Amino acid sequence: MLDLRMLDYVYTGWGAFWATMFMFVPFALMAYWVIRRKSLVDTGPTGLQPSEFAPLEGIWLTFAFIFFVIANLASLKYIPWAAASASVNGEPEVQVDFTAKSWSYDISNRQIEAGKPVRFSGRASDTQHGFAVYHPDGRVLFTMLMMPNTAKPTSVVYTFTEPGKYKVRCLEYCGIAHHAMQDELTVVKSH
Amino acid sequence: MSIASTIVNGTPIFGKIFSVDRSTGLEEINAWPALMIMSSFVWLVVAGLLGLVMPTTQIFDLSTDHFYTTLTLHGAALTFPFSFQLMMGVGLHRSGGCVGKAVTGWLPALSWLSMNLGAAILTVAVLMGLKVSVVVMFPLPLVGAQMGVWSMESVIVGFTGIYLVLSCMILWYPLLVLKMMFFGKKRAELVLSERSLNDPGMLGMLLAAVTLILTGLPLVVVGTTLLLALYKILPMSLAAWAAEPVVFQYAFYLFAHNLMEAMALMVSSAMYATLPLYLADGSRKLYSEKLANLALWILLVTSVTSGLHHFITFYPNQPAALSYWGNIMSWGTGLGAAISIFTVLATIWQHGLKAGPGIIAVLVGWALYILDGASAIVTSNIVWTYQLHGTMWQSGHFMTVILAMSMMWMGVLYHHYPVLTGRKLDPALGSLYVKMFTVGAFGAAITMLAGGAAGMPRRFAAWNQEGWMIYGDLIMVFGLILGASFVVYLYNMMKSREISAPMGELARA
Numbered sequence: 001m002l003d004l005r006m007l008d009y010v011y012t013g014w015g016a017f018w019a020t021m022f023m024f025v026p027f028a029l030m031a032y033w034v035i036r037r038k039s040l041v042d043t044g045p046t047g048l049q050p051s052e053f054a055p056l057e058g059i060w061l062t063f064a065f066i067f068f069v070i071a072n073l074a075s076l077k078y079i080p081w082a083a084a085s086a087s088v089n090g091e092p093e094v095q096v097d098f099t100a101k102s103w104s105y106d107i108s109n110r111q112i113e114a115g116k117p118v119r120f121s122g123r124a125s126d127t128q129h130g131f132a133v134y135h136p137d138g139r140v141l142f143t144m145l146m147m148p149n150t151a152k153p154t155s156v157v158y159t160f161t162e163p164g165k166y167k168v169r170c171l172e173y174c175g176i177a178h179h180a181m182q183d184e185l186t187v188v189k190s191h
Numbered sequence: 192m193s194i195a196s197t198i199v200n201g202t203p204i205f206g207k208i209f210s211v212d213r214s215t216g217l218e219e220i221n222a223w224p225a226l227m228i229m230s231s232f233v234w235l236v237v238a239g240l241l242g243l244v245m246p247t248t249q250i251f252d253l254s255t256d257h258f259y260t261t262l263t264l265h266g267a268a269l270t271f272p273f274s275f276q277l278m279m280g281v282g283l284h285r286s287g288g289c290v291g292k293a294v295t296g297w298l299p300a301l302s303w304l305s306m307n308l309g310a311a312i313l314t315v316a317v318l319m320g321l322k323v324s325v326v327v328m329f330p331l332p333l334v335g336a337q338m339g340v341w342s343m344e345s346v347i348v349g350f351t352g353i354y355l356v357l358s359c360m361i362l363w364y365p366l367l368v369l370k371m372m373f374f375g376k377k378r379a380e381l382v383l384s385e386r387s388l389n390d391p392g393m394l395g396m397l398l399a400a401v402t403l404i405l406t407g408l409p410l411v412v413v414g415t416t417l418l419l420a421l422y423k424i425l426p427m428s429l430a431a432w433a434a435e436p437v438v439f440q441y442a443f444y445l446f447a448h449n450l451m452e453a454m455a456l457m458v459s460s461a462m463y464a465t466l467p468l469y470l471a472d473g474s475r476k477l478y479s480e481k482l483a484n485l486a487l488w489i490l491l492v493t494s495v496t497s498g499l500h501h502f503i504t505f506y507p508n509q510p511a512a513l514s515y516w517g518n519i520m521s522w523g524t525g526l527g528a529a530i531s532i533f534t535v536l537a538t539i540w541q542h543g544l545k546a547g548p549g550i551i552a553v554l555v556g557w558a559l560y561i562l563d564g565a566s567a568i569v570t571s572n573i574v575w576t577y578q579l580h581g582t583m584w585q586s587g588h589f590m591t592v593i594l595a596m597s598m599m600w601m602g603v604l605y606h607h608y609p610v611l612t613g614r615k616l617d618p619a620l621g622s623l624y625v626k627m628f629t630v631g632a633f634g635a636a637i638t639m640l641a642g643g644a645a646g647m648p649r650r651f652a653a654w655n656q657e658g659w660m661i662y663g664d665l666i667m668v669f670g671l672i673l674g675a676s677f678v679v680y681l682y683n684m685m686k687s688r689e690i691s692a693p694m695g696e697l698a699r700a
Contacts (some may be wrong), residue, residue: 013582016575017644023565027532031558034536039546040472045472046541050479053537057482064529068522068568075574076509081511102338127334128436130504130581132648133250138657140646145504147436148330152507155579167235171581175335176259180653 011078013139028165056113080142081158090129093157098122100129101144102174103181110183114160115190121153122146133185136164143171193295195222195303205229208684213614220287220381223299225611227280228604230307231273232681235562238268239674246429246667248652249660255652258321262650264314266325266589267589271356274593275454277600279306279364282457284607285464286396288383292375298367300313302359308356316349324650326447329439346419354418361449363405365400366416372397383610386464391483395460398451400489406449406495409442437508451592452524455560456490458599460532462553465603466535470552471543478537486530493523500525500571506581514573521571528564548621549605555629556598559636563591566640583662584643585648591636598628601680608684620683624676638665 009015092117097108100123112118122131124146131154132143144154160166170181192200196211196218209229210219244261246253259491279302287294320341321333332350337342372388386393412432420430432438463483467475477483499517502509535557545548566588579585609615641664647654654663 011574011578012580013575013644013646015583016569016572016579017640019575020562020565020569020640023569024562027561028558031532031536031554034539035544035546035551035554039544040540043471043543043545045474045543048541050537050541053478053541054563057533058539060533061526061529064526068525072518072522072572075572078574080577081506127331127337128328128440132581134646134657138646140582142577143504143580143582145502145580147440147505147508149435150437150508154505155507169648170649173262173328173331175331175338176322176340177580178254178259179648179651180253 004052004115006114007074007078011075017171018112031090036059040050045062061104067096093117093119096120098131099152099168100131101125102168102180105131105168105181105183107183107185111186111188112160113190114163114187118158119155120155123150124148125176128172129174129181130169132169132171133158134167134169136162136166140171141166145172163187163189193218193222194300195226196215196368199229200228201422202229204685205233205604208232208612208681210612212611214265214613215610216380217610219293219295220284220383221611222293223303223661224280224284224287224607226451227283227299227303227306228578228611230303231277231280234268234276234310235677236271238265238273239677241265241268242487243667243670243674246663246670249654249663250667252655255481256322259324259650260317263317263322263324267313267317268310269590269593270325271360272306274597274600275360276303277307277597278454278457279359281600281603281607283367283371283412284391284463284611285461286371287381287399288610289393289464290371291377291379291385292371293378293381294367294371298363299371300365302367305363306321309352309357309359311352312355313349313352316345316352319348320326320344321345321349323349324513327439327443329443330434332434333434350414350418350421351400357407357410357414357446361403361411361446365403368396368400377616384464384468389479389484390464391480392460392464392485393486394457394484395456395463398487399460400632402449402453402456402491402495406419406453407446407540408444413439413442441502444501447496452490452494452497452578454596455494455592456487458556458560458596459487459490460482461603462535462557462561462599465550465606466538469547470543471536471545473649474542476538476542478534478541482530486534487529489527489530490524493520493527497521497524497571500626503571503576504571508598518571518573522568525564528561532561548604548616548618548625549602552602552605552621552625552628553599554602556600556602558596559591559598559632560595561637562633563588563595564638566591579643581649582643583639583647583649587636587639587643591632594636597633612687614687616683616687620679620686624679624683627672627676627679630678631669631671635666635673638662638669642666 038132096118099106129146130143133141135141142156144156146154164187166185166187168183199206199209202374209225211225221297241261242265246259283294332346335341336346390395414428416433418424420427467477497517497520499513503514510640569575570584647662654660
């Protein structure tokens with residue numbers, strides 16, 4: 001039986017890397033083999049007619065289509081908006097509001113309980129900014145893009161599972177001190 | 192002698208590399224493309240040096256100001272006056288020879304002038320202090336001036352430069368392509384390899400030109416309004432709508448995204464035109480022209496709206512429906528790529544390949560483009576984009592698409608160079624270039640994707656944390672190999688004038 005928990009890893013940054021390699025490496029090996037063989041080893045025409053390629057063409061395009069559909073369908077559960085719907089049916093959301101300005105954040109609450117869905121709602125007051133929350137091990141959990149003068153705040157729902165210090169960084173270039181635009185959230189055990 | 196030939200001949204070093212062969216009577220399709228290609232390589236040298244400065248400032252802990260200056264200049268130089276201009280030059284040369292029409296008159300002159308003058312003016316603005324990155328990040332230019340980080344004069348100069356560059360890409364160049372395809376008389380003496388619009392080698396050129404005009408027009412309107420306001424010709428109250436960040440950003444990205452897609456259409460078309468010329472059995476036929484054209488149409492239709500994936504993390508300001516749409520359309524471009532993969536490999540398998548540095552460079556560039564495409568569709572998925580947007584992944588994707596297309600055009604240039612200049616290139620040096628480029632480009636691309644997966648931010652002057660510097664060091668190493676490969680490429684062209692006699696009429700053959 002396929003363990004669907006592995007999808008938790010697939011839909012991370014490193015999962016994206018390996019998904020890219022899953023698409024690229026077989027193609028690269030096949031392309032290298034075909035080009036090398038037909039330019040160095042056996043350079044002559046094969047004499048095959050296009051109709052003889054047709055079954056392979058069908059298999060290849062069907063495989064690509066099915067892979068694309070599965071990769072996207074399986075991701076639906078991890079969409080932060082889907083998580084928002086799920087949280088409405090369970091634990092009440094904790095609201096964290098923030099404003100991003102060059103080059104700092106004004107955050108309503110920097111201490112969060114693990115296990116409770118948190119709705120982050122943010123605005124930018126001057127130029128474009130980002131709000132990316134990093135796990136203590138260095139990976140990005142989610143990032144948000146804010147622009148000034150929007151009708152609604154940018155919004156994401158996320159449930160932290162582990163206590164620790166979570167860095168916040170701006171990932172939208174916002175000027176000469178962009179790299180210094182950082183903050184920190186503390187996630188504590190649930191009471 | 193045409194003005195373009197005069198400028199090429201009068202340019203030190205590069206002028207000797209690209210001096211136009213006038214003995215074949217093809218100066219009318221050679222001169223302006225040669226000037227554009229020569230100018231693109233001047234900008235490549237500038238972009239390459241600036242590219243190496245970025246990791247250098249991080250490794251040696253130099254001022255972050257230098258990093259953001261070179262970030263803006265490197266990206267701009269690599270994307271517009273190098274990559275786009277190279278494509279413009281080789282593409283126009285190919286079109287001229289395919290439809291038998293001269294590349295002369297005010298449109299090629301305006302295209303070349305607006306691109307290079309615009310890029311030079313933008314460079315001046317950045318040196319005046321404007322550090323807004325290649326994608327402008329509006330309203331950062333105005334906010335920076337309000338905060339006193341840079342002057343309003345630098346903003347006005349910078350916008351003037353950007354406007355000129357955009358006018359080349361959105362108006363002058365596409366109009367020139369359309370003019371050559373649909374207007375004017377064909378001249379038999381200029382036909383080198385006749386093609387019709389049913390040929391995938393020409394269809395891509397047309398689709399790209401139309402894409403550039405249509406998706407660029409909103410940005411032209413927004414940009415013109417802003418520029419008129421900056422010059423105080425229009426009151427700011429009338430330009431306020433264009434200065435809304437959401438308005439500018441959507442107009443900008445829907446064009447910028449399709450600029451990349453248009454360049455992909457053009458380079459795919461160039462590959463479909465070039466590959467058959469190197470088939471071992473001399474058949475000069477793709478496995479299926481219909482399938483090749485289908486891939487181009489799928490790429491066109493899906494890519495026009497797939498740019499919505501740039502704003503997925505802007506939810507709910509970008510409605511979820513549009514993000515899903517951008518997600519699905521982006522993966523739709525992957526279907527076009529899958530068809531393209533099958534067409535190219537089946538063609539080679541069916542007919543055999545006369546491998547030379549030019550066609551291998553095209554195929555290596557194409558393979559790099561497939562890697563880039565895979566990374567692009569992955570990061571267009573809503574879930575993955577929430578973890579990758581704004582990281583080094585995106586820089587890797589952007590750099591890779593530019594490098595892939597440039598490599599393909601540089602491969603196509605191997606085919607065109609003898610016609611342009613009447614000289615041959617050394618295959619051994621060509622082969623060395625391809626090997627070095629392959630190591631440098633794939634190494635840099637995969638390193639940047641890995642850096643993004645590890646959370647390393649893009650456009651960020653503090654890599655020395657969280658263990659990210661290892662990616663920075665590797666980017667430097669692969670960047671040096673990449674830079675060395677370009678030196679080999681240019682050296683090959685410099686050396687060609689010494690080892691080969693003028694080809695004269697052979698060029699036409």
